Amino acid sequence: MTDEVRYGEFVAVVRHGYVAELRLDRPKAMNAVSLELARGVAAATFALAADADVRAVVLTSSAERAFCVGADLKERNAMSDDDMRRQRPTSRACYTGVLELPMPAIAAVHGFALGGGYEIALSCDVIVADSTAVVGLPEVTVGVIPGGGGTQLLPRRVGAARAAELVFTGRRVEAAEARELGLVDDLVPAGEARTAALALGARIAGNSPVGVRAAKRAMRLGYGKDLPAGLDLEDAAWRTTAFSGDRAEGVRAFNEKRKPSWPGV
Secondary structure, three states: OOOOEEOOOOEEEEEEOOEEEEEEOOHHHOOOEOHHHHHHHHHHHHHHHOOOOOOEEEEEEOOOOEEEOOEOHHHHHOOOHHHHHHHHHHHHHHHHHHHOOOOOEEEEEOOEEEOHHHHHHHOOOEEEEEOOOEEEOOHHHHOOOOOOOHHHHHHHHHOHHHHHHHHHHOOOEEHHHHHHHOOOOEEEOOOOHHHHHHHHHHHHHOOOHHHHHHHHHHHHHHOOOOHHHHHHHHHHHHHHHHOOHHHHHHHHHHHOOOOOOOOOO
């Protein structure tokens, strides 16, 4: 493990070998998404996306009772309409930065993951939650909509009708029901989300980075397209891997009955 790198006041990245832990670090506000925190997430994900040595990213929280409680409504309350318009690109960059990471991203959720906090988790590929988790998109209860990707990402997870019920009511969903509905993927005992998510990240990082990135790209870009278009995207991703150094090393290691040493190209 290497020393942490700070991205502004409220975001830190720590490397665990090929796994990068992106930690939301505004515990006194339960990681409410202020402009400063949003800038930090955007900057951190921009740097991680460009780092060929990072094979998986795990998003964690330093707050005791929450992953992230969503937008900083105290900060928002002091903004004029013009302020709101000016801050919107910064806010969007926070969520799209996570969503567009080229390597797999895993959210380690404990406690509250509400509004923008749950949208950060939705922007990841896998959500690992512990038994204290409470998730939801309550934006309509304060007069807005899920604006960090929630209206698009939640239906892709749970289907249009279920997403509509959750968004229109704004209700909070506790861990067991969240797992049952597919709002989270893995459910672990209280206090174990971070450990489980880092272990999953390490398992992913043991596979071909070229293959994993290509598979993520094909799945993300192909979702929602008609089957022929999706298969064309898959074929392009296959060509990326088939003539790569990773493919050659993987076949060689299999035949030599040893663990691959991935070149990552």
